[in-house]
Amino acid sequence: MSEMSLRALRIVRSSRDVLHLNWLMTSPLSVSDSVPCLVHWMSTRFPNRDVWHSSINFRALRKGRELFYDTKQVSSPRNYCTGQVRLNCWNCKRPLDKTPTFFCMFCNVVQPPDEGASYFTIMDCDYTFTLDTQRLQKRYLQLQRSLHPDNFGQKSVKEREYSESQSAHVNxxxxxLLKPLSRGVYMLKLEGIHVEEGSDSGVDSELLMMLMEINEALDEAQTPEEASKIGQDTKGKLTALTEQIDAALHKGELQAAKALLTQMKYYANIEEKVKEKLSEFI
Structure with missing residues (x-):
């Protein structure tokens, strides 16, 4: 084939691709249908480009309104969104309306736990360090009443297994999420930051000395009043740390939040020791 013919073939193919792209951009498909279709088309035309993770915004005009399709996949730590994946009920095979789903809305059969969903999504709580613990407890009781394995004694083996795994996952x-320390550590984990267990690295030496003195005073406490005084001081410190951690997380200062959580870990240990000490006086 001559060079002139090859050039003409490229022009025709290029024009066809542009027409295909224009059709995708102006097609009356829903956003959820058109975007994956567009992404698939782009990935097959440009295999060396990571189109799905690009920051390009595709603009489509439909019915006089501007719609913006952003092909950048955002993995939210709040809910671990699974994107365009649609899950079906394992029993009746019908699509599940949301995730996480505990029961199929059609056949009412318990579903397996969604391991990709965050605890905040499962417990229907706001993604915040100072969450509403009363709402958390209400949600917990509601889920356990419906998911507890005792409710599935007469069901199939598969349903019993799913109820047990769901119940354990909710627990x-x-x-x-119930306690501030574990909640904060989990939030940092979702953001990709690990809080080391049993390590004094990064802790101010002056703070360590202060903590040692508090522990020594607690060990030497001779009366419930002395131990209670240490407990009250520790509780006040934990309250102040809670406010500081919440502020740091709101500002996106994750390393500062990590340092404050490390302090909280030590004061939480002292709080537990105070309870043990008080039990000795009973």
Whole structure:
């Protein structure tokens, strides 16, 4: 084939691709249908480009309104969105309306736990360090009443297994979010920051000395009043740390939040020791 013919073929193919792109951009498909279709088309035409993770915004005009399709996939730590994946009920095979789903809305059969969903999504709580613990407890009781394995004694083996795994998953989510320390550690984990266990690295030496003195005073406490005084001081410190951590997380100062959570870990340990000490006086 001559060079002139090859050039003409490229022009025709290029024009066809542009027409295909224009059709995709102006097609009356829904956003959820057109965007994956467009992404697939782009990935097959430009295999060496990571189109799905690009920051390009495609503009489409429809019915006089501007719609913006952003092909950048955003992985939210709040809910671990699974994107365009649609899940179906394992029993009746019908699509599930949302995620996480505990029961199929059609056949009312319990579903397996969604391991990709964050604990905040499972417990229907706002993604915040100072969450509403009363709402958390209400949600926990509601879920356990419906998911507890005792409710599935007469069901199939698969349903019993799913109820047990769902119940255990809800328990773990509840216990993690209930206390400020474990909640904060989990929030940092979602952001990709790990808080080391049992390590004094990064802790101010002056703070460590102060903590040692508090522990020594608690060990030497001779009366419930002395131990209670240490407990009250510790509680006040934990309250102040809670406010500081919440502010740091709101500002996106994750390393500062990590340092404050490390302090909270030590004061939370002292709080537990105070309870043990008080039990000795009973």
């Amino acid at each position: 773990k989510a509840y216990k993690t």
